[in-house]
Amino acid sequence: MSALLLAEQVLNGLQSGVMLFLMAAGLTLIFGVMGLINLAHGSLYMVGAFAAATVAGLTGSFLLALVAALAAAAGAGALVELFVIRRLYARDHLDQVLATFALILIFSEGTRWAFGSFPLYLDIPEVLSGTVTLPGGIPYPAYRLLLIVLGLAVAAGLWWLNARTRLGIRIRAGENDREMIAALGVDISKLYTLVFALGAGLAGLAGALVGAIQSVQVGMGEPVLILAFVVIVIGGIGSIKGALIGALLVGLTDTLGGVLLPELFKLVTDPASAASIGSAFASMAIYILMAGVLIWRPTGLFGARA
Amino acid sequence: MSRERILNAALLAALVLVPAWAVWADEPFTITLATRAVIFALAAVGLNIALGIGGLVSLGHAVFFGIGGYAMGILASHAQSYTPLTEWPFVIEGTKSMPVIWLVAVAASSLAALLIGLLALRTSGVYFIMITLAFGQMMYFFAISWPAYGGEDGLSIYVRNGFPGLNTLVPIQFYGICLAWLCAALLFSARLMRSPFGLALNAARQVPERARAVGLDPTRLQLVALVISGAITGLAGALFADLNRFVSPTMLSWQMSGEIMVFVIIGGVARLFGPVAGAGFYVLLEHLLGGVSDYWQIFLGLFLLVVVLFGRGGLIGMLAGRRRDG
Amino acid sequence: MSLLSLHRVTASYGASQALFGVDLQVAPGEAVAFMGRNGMGKSTTVRCICRMLPAQGTLVFDGHDLSRLPSHRAARLGIGLVPEGRRCFRDLTVAENLVASARKGHWDQPRVETLFPRLAERRRQRAASLSGGEQQMLAIGRALMTNPRLLILDEATEGLAPTVRQEIWAAIARLKSETGMAMLVIDKSLKELRGACDRAVILERGRNVWQGPFEALTPEVSGQYLGV
Amino acid sequence: EVKIGMITTLSGGGASLGVDTRDGFMLAMEAAGRDDVEIIIEDDQRKPDVAVQLADKMIQSDKVDILTGIVWSNLAMAVVPAATAQGKFYLSTNAAPAQLAGRGCDPNYFSVSYQNDNLHEAAGAFAKSEGYQKPFIMAPNYPAGKDSLNGFKRFYGGELAGEVYTQLGQTDYAAEIAQIRASGADSIFFFLPGGMGISFLKQYADSGVELPVMGPAFSFDQGILQAVGEAALGVKNGSNWSKDIDNAANAAFVEGFQEKYDRLPSLYAAYGYDTANLLLSALDKAEPSEAEAFRAALKEADFDSVRGDFAFDTNQHPIQDIYIREVIKEGDVYTNKIVATALEDRSSAYVDECSMN
Amino acid sequence: MAETVLATHDLRKSFGALAATDGVSIDLRAGEIHAIIGPNGAGKSTLIAQICGALRPDAGRVAFLGQDVTGLSTQARARMGLARTFQTSALAMEDTVLQNVLLGALGASGRPWQFFGRASRDGALRDRAEAALEAVDLAELSELRTAELSHGQRRQLEVAVALTLAPRAFVMDEPMAGLGQEGSKRLTGFLDGLRAQAPILLVEHDMDAVFALADRISVLVYGRVIATGTVDEIRRDPRVREAYLGDAA
Numbered sequence A: 001m002s003a004l005l006l007a008e009q010v011l012n013g014l015q016s017g018v019m020l021f022l023m024a025a026g027l028t029l030i031f032g033v034m035g036l037i038n039l040a041h042g043s044l045y046m047v048g049a050f051a052a053a054t055v056a057g058l059t060g061s062f063l064l065a066l067v068a069a070l071a072a073a074a075g076a077g078a079l080v081e082l083f084v085i086r087r088l089y090a091r092d093h094l095d096q097v098l099a100t101f102a103l104i105l106i107f108s109e110g111t112r113w114a115f116g117s118f119p120l121y122l123d124i125p126e127v128l129s130g131t132v133t134l135p136g137g138i139p140y141p142a143y144r145l146l147l148i149v150l151g152l153a154v155a156a157g158l159w160w161l162n163a164r165t166r167l168g169i170r171i172r173a174g175e176n177d178r179e180m181i182a183a184l185g186v187d188i189s190k191l192y193t194l195v196f197a198l199g200a201g202l203a204g205l206a207g208a209l210v211g212a213i214q215s216v217q218v219g220m221g222e223p224v225l226i227l228a229f230v231v232i233v234i235g236g237i238g239s240i241k242g243a244l245i246g247a248l249l250v251g252l253t254d255t256l257g258g259v260l261l262p263e264l265f266k267l268v269t270d271p272a273s274a275a276s277i278g279s280a281f282a283s284m285a286i287y288i289l290m291a292g293v294l295i296w297r298p299t300g301l302f303g304a305r306a
Numbered sequence B: 001m002s003r004e005r006i007l008n009a010a011l012l013a014a015l016v017l018v019p020a021w022a023v024w025a026d027e028p029f030t031i032t033l034a035t036r037a038v039i040f041a042l043a044a045v046g047l048n049i050a051l052g053i054g055g056l057v058s059l060g061h062a063v064f065f066g067i068g069g070y071a072m073g074i075l076a077s078h079a080q081s082y083t084p085l086t087e088w089p090f091v092i093e094g095t096k097s098m099p100v101i102w103l104v105a106v107a108a109s110s111l112a113a114l115l116i117g118l119l120a121l122r123t124s125g126v127y128f129i130m131i132t133l134a135f136g137q138m139m140y141f142f143a144i145s146w147p148a149y150g151g152e153d154g155l156s157i158y159v160r161n162g163f164p165g166l167n168t169l170v171p172i173q174f175y176g177i178c179l180a181w182l183c184a185a186l187l188f189s190a191r192l193m194r195s196p197f198g199l200a201l202n203a204a205r206q207v208p209e210r211a212r213a214v215g216l217d218p219t220r221l222q223l224v225a226l227v228i229s230g231a232i233t234g235l236a237g238a239l240f241a242d243l244n245r246f247v248s249p250t251m252l253s254w255q256m257s258g259e260i261m262v263f264v265i266i267g268g269v270a271r272l273f274g275p276v277a278g279a280g281f282y283v284l285l286e287h288l289l290g291g292v293s294d295y296w297q298i299f300l301g302l303f304l305l306v307v308v309l310f311g312r313g314g315l316i317g318m319l320a321g322r323r324r325d326g
Numbered sequence C: 001m002s003l004l005s006l007h008r009v010t011a012s013y014g015a016s017q018a019l020f021g022v023d024l025q026v027a028p029g030e031a032v033a034f035m036g037r038n039g040m041g042k043s044t045t046v047r048c049i050c051r052m053l054p055a056q057g058t059l060v061f062d063g064h065d066l067s068r069l070p071s072h073r074a075a076r077l078g079i080g081l082v083p084e085g086r087r088c089f090r091d092l093t094v095a096e097n098l099v100a101s102a103r104k105g106h107w108d109q110p111r112v113e114t115l116f117p118r119l120a121e122r123r124r125q126r127a128a129s130l131s132g133g134e135q136q137m138l139a140i141g142r143a144l145m146t147n148p149r150l151l152i153l154d155e156a157t158e159g160l161a162p163t164v165r166q167e168i169w170a171a172i173a174r175l176k177s178e179t180g181m182a183m184l185v186i187d188k189s190l191k192e193l194r195g196a197c198d199r200a201v202i203l204e205r206g207r208n209v210w211q212g213p214f215e216a217l218t219p220e221v222s223g224q225y226l227g228v
Numbered sequence D: 001e002v003k004i005g006m007i008t009t010l011s012g013g014g015a016s017l018g019v020d021t022r023d024g025f026m027l028a029m030e031a032a033g034r035d036d037v038e039i040i041i042e043d044d045q046r047k048p049d050v051a052v053q054l055a056d057k058m059i060q061s062d063k064v065d066i067l068t069g070i071v072w073s074n075l076a077m078a079v080v081p082a083a084t085a086q087g088k089f090y091l092s093t094n095a096a097p098a099q100l101a102g103r104g105c106d107p108n109y110f111s112v113s114y115q116n117d118n119l120h121e122a123a124g125a126f127a128k129s130e131g132y133q134k135p136f137i138m139a140p141n142y143p144a145g146k147d148s149l150n151g152f153k154r155f156y157g158g159e160l161a162g163e164v165y166t167q168l169g170q171t172d173y174a175a176e177i178a179q180i181r182a183s184g185a186d187s188i189f190f191f192l193p194g195g196m197g198i199s200f201l202k203q204y205a206d207s208g209v210e211l212p213v214m215g216p217a218f219s220f221d222q223g224i225l226q227a228v229g230e231a232a233l234g235v236k237n238g239s240n241w242s243k244d245i246d247n248a249a250n251a252a253f254v255e256g257f258q259e260k261y262d263r264l265p266s267l268y269a270a271y272g273y274d275t276a277n278l279l280l281s282a283l284d285k286a287e288p289s290e291a292e293a294f295r296a297a298l299k300e301a302d303f304d305s306v307r308g309d310f311a312f313d314t315n316q317h318p319i320q321d322i323y324i325r326e327v328i329k330e331g332d333v334y335t336n337k338i339v340a341t342a343l344e345d346r347s348s349a350y351v352d353e354c355s356m357n
Numbered sequence E: 001m002a003e004t005v006l007a008t009h010d011l012r013k014s015f016g017a018l019a020a021t022d023g024v025s026i027d028l029r030a031g032e033i034h035a036i037i038g039p040n041g042a043g044k045s046t047l048i049a050q051i052c053g054a055l056r057p058d059a060g061r062v063a064f065l066g067q068d069v070t071g072l073s074t075q076a077r078a079r080m081g082l083a084r085t086f087q088t089s090a091l092a093m094e095d096t097v098l099q100n101v102l103l104g105a106l107g108a109s110g111r112p113w114q115f116f117g118r119a120s121r122d123g124a125l126r127d128r129a130e131a132a133l134e135a136v137d138l139a140e141l142s143e144l145r146t147a148e149l150s151h152g153q154r155r156q157l158e159v160a161v162a163l164t165l166a167p168r169a170f171v172m173d174e175p176m177a178g179l180g181q182e183g184s185k186r187l188t189g190f191l192d193g194l195r196a197q198a199p200i201l202l203v204e205h206d207m208d209a210v211f212a213l214a215d216r217i218s219v220l221v222y223g224r225v226i227a228t229g230t231v232d233e234i235r236r237d238p239r240v241r242e243a244y245l246g247d248a249a
């Protein structure tokens, strides 16, 4: 494999990492900061994509579609928080797992009921289609560059919100001791609704942005959900920086694993089985990475808590 | 007698009476359904030991379930094709005998639990959830792409394995075997909860530093709990594969892990009969709702939501009160 | 007119009743010592005032009926709590702990840090890794940051070194005289309560058994209800 | 009175395929208007264990004579051997894994659709006839994916620019596209069912690489095409059915389906429709309870297939023509048109391994 | 001189730039109560954590019963007979009071690997547990869930659990904290009698208790022992008065 191709694949890995971060951003907020295990995060991602596809289909405007995705997912998130999640903060994680598992069923089948069983059409806008040429002569899709920029911007924004604003501090305080922060005069319920809606909105936005280059269909959120959890756990719960670095690591491992492992096995076996064995190991690679990181650092790369 | 005990007795009675009625009314499928529920309950009883008493929220129990299933699939498929599993260093033949398969399933899943536990118990809390999930996913992807035993297509066994003295093809007899195992596991976990080990494990979950300060090693206690838990779930896996006469990577998927966990939670975590109530309710609901509409999973979701929101302590907690018995 | 007024307050934990009719008044600018043996219901009463535990009976703060308010609204009326067992926000730094509760007023971060210089030294350290005494200072500082009109101190000197304890009692005295902050103080040291408070209320098994000015608190009374 | 049990996927992500299968099947059944045929339809949720239990239920409780409807190979492998072992007939409306065509063939098992490799073989034959020198081929890493690439290679036979197995469920194909660009390939063959294919095609269209693309019909089926949109235009795909196959049965089917369900039929609907008609033709001649006679009646395949000429080989898989279609736009709708016949009277690669000769 | 039961030699532990224990050498002799006092944040709990094995020292050694235990785990030290109480109660809140002491008895007996038989019906375990509850006056509450105890009652239970170990030495981190005056007095009396059973290393801010109990006192300031001596010596020491005691002397 040429050095140029390798460089391009590294770039692809980083790019897919940033995209992963975009998908995981909302979850980082809800899971990392509020300490809530929200399995329905993938569903909110799906809601965003479906809202975007619908609005894009009606208006033809991608921008409006993004706004719709954000609004629909944030709205759904706020409702979910008000009617379901709110009653679960005081319970242990397991009840949250079950409730949000139930929400997955409701969201998935509800969406199928409303939109039918077939995938929807959502494409990138005309102005962003096509490629730009990177230094080194690699043609690179313009839309993906935009995703990278957005992903990094979201990371920076979240970090700022979490570490530097009083809102962020209060939310983290609430995660440590909800009763106490309320007794100090902070309306933590309202903050939580807000944060949950924000996290959901980010999920929806990611669903729309990423949905434009993937398939918009029922169940699209599930693989994302697991990946996003992997990312956050590798980085260390509660750390935005960790989530970004975790995402990049996962992106790189996934991409390079898929590319390099088959090459590696070609040294010992015929191309067809090398491709197959290599890819088998590649699909396990990120999980091996995660297990490895956790065995080495039981609270992730940047996690503080035990 | 406390309300929980009455409830437990009623559940047990239902496990006997419903299939008995099905035999009388010649409804073999009801027995199949009951068998499914009983096997799921067994798997969940296994998880309940790790999760309920030990506080080990494992989202990777499908690994043990699947290993149990594959123990059955691999042994039986070799027996079916008259080829040995290995010829070196000594010949290992396949088998169609349930007791041998169970033994292998339990041994293999305990071993897996031991290895996973040794690594995973370095972490705790949410990290533990995720690392167990990671091991599950590794196994799943491995099974999907490993061609020797069917990959994603899985392995079919044409005839159910045998148990000396019984005709396992008769649904009620196979059900009897499964029920016997479930009762044994329930008895075991009832005694475990009150035993010195249960006490120590329970404390290790709540305050590991205290356990250490009195000379107990929480990690080792938890490891043992995980192994016991994995072994029981593995056994359930072997039975499940035998029920379907089929095993495939879906048994190893994270959804499967999630479902086993859901059985425990809707039934009631750390309640003796929680897994039974949970698995029974879920299987029944799935069966009844399936006919209602194509979108029946919406209703399933709503039912589950109602149980979490209004039934603290799961179904058992809802019906028998918050306080645990014993 | 009293700032805080409790009348016939009862409360339970699930099936077990902990308070059987507690009466308690705190006037503006007054410091009241709240006493009783272990497990008699002092902290439970505090939880009721701060709306952390549902209660029956009359609870009025500054003319507002507390019994309908959520916890944070009660706090915003001007009730500041230093809870039993400190309950600092473990994963927040010292500075963040203070910022989290801050509301406008006399007390701000520099003032709190002047009161407890030790906190200034540990500003960027996670609360969980503070020593016990440091956490206690943080909990007091955090409550002051809400600029309360009534400060509730539930065992606020537990685990503090004698020197620090003296400082805190001095600070309490200063708070009272300078800012006119009313106080409800729970502490084990009768001697120090006597120095800092105007009045005492004694609980036994969830009921008032004695109240009055400290001068009237005879050795017989304290022997009977406090065991000293 | 004949009872037919249909097990198919009606909920969750793969539901669109099952829904089409059912709708096609029922279209034919209702047209026949026979009141002595009872059809029981159940949802397998795309889970093998659920499928097995539904089969048990249909066999034990409902006492069906014939089973049909499964979409996925892994579910078929779970259900079919056990069902045929209990003496039930199974007619496949889609999945037809290699084992069941070869060593595991069974007198009670008929595949009405194809053998899994067929559509890939057609693409391979087409690549050869077009004179491609270096196709780049890829599929997910699971048994059907491997069968697919093997099927392609079986009829292509030449040199490859690359052979890649992707991960099942993968959504980002940037790395594969970079590999394609670097490989010097002159064409691409891919088998990426469902959402994977949509993702790949969208990303490929946006990557600036412009090589001819081939695939099996699954990724270009009516339901999916609309979601891919323009990115699919011009792609060649191997199929044994297309809505423009010119025969009376097909015309009636396409029209009837559109009228009844208000959408264009898909491949799966076509298989469902043919399966129902085959069944009806056999039922006219024999009862399923007379297994020998009924089997013989099925084997005759005495019905008007929407695919034109249709016969069963000795392994009871179809002998049929397999076409190459091209994706076009008709008004606002993306659809397919036949451009070539890739394989004539194609049976399956495993027929010699089957002992039913 | 009585034999030395527990000793540290030049223990050091730093958190970043902060030296929490900075070369601490102290010892505990049979039959005595050795109090460690010092300002908040002086490193007392850090020292205890190292003695009990919860923290690994950067340098230095811990000896217990004449054996170097620096490399041993907490549980191994506990099994040798080192019992501790925590500054913040560490109890199984969902369990009953009795179960908490049973746990101690179980640890002491070293047989947690029994999967059958009820822990609460095991005569030997139960006797031991009940004796410990009796000693701290909690016997009446034995069936209550620990979460239902008041703060002070939890502190008493904390001591009871340590008692069940029948240890060779006690290490107590502020056992009086949270007790009322009456409770402190009772516990003081109780600890007084306990020293005959096993010596106590006592960290405490309650000076009444310390002065009443301690045979020796060591004063820790900024991680260093600045003075060791009898009650009177320490009370008179101007450095100690300045750093710690204030008027309390």
Ligand SMILES: Nc1ncnc2c1ncn2[C@@H]1O[C@H](COP(=O)(O)OP(=O)(O)OP(=O)(O)O)[C@@H](O)[C@H]1O
Residues within 6 Å of the ligand: C013, C016, C018, C036, C037, C038, C039, C040, C041, C042, C043, C044, C045, C084, E147, E148, E149, E150, E151, E152, E153, E178, E180
């Ligand atoms: N969370 C709880 N659940 C159930 N009962 C409780 C709970 N907290 C306290 N109690 C009970 O309520 C009674 C009063 O407890 P409270 O904490 O108010 O006592 P206190 O006067 O503050 O004692 P202390 O000085 O020991 O802190 C106690 O007998 C205790 O057993």
Ligand SMILES: Nc1ncnc2c1ncn2[C@@H]1O[C@H](COP(=O)(O)OP(=O)(O)OP(=O)(O)O)[C@@H](O)[C@H]1O
Residues within 6 Å of the ligand: C122, C125, C129, C130, C131, C132, C133, C134, C159, E015, E018, E020, E038, E039, E040, E041, E042, E043, E044, E045, E046, E047, E087
């Ligand atoms: N994990 C840690 N990381 C950083 N600093 C720590 C950590 N643990 C303790 N410290 C610091 O070390 C110093 C000693 O703490 P320690 O808890 O030993 O004090 P102490 O003497 O027990 O005080 P107190 O009487 O208040 O309980 C404190 O300043 C504390 O902030």
Ligand SMILES: [Mg+2]
Residues within 6 Å of the ligand: C042, C043, C044, C084, E150, E151, E152
């Ligand atoms: Mg109290």
Ligand SMILES: [Mg+2]
Residues within 6 Å of the ligand: C131, C132, C133, E044, E045, E046, E087, E173
């Ligand atoms: Mg300390």
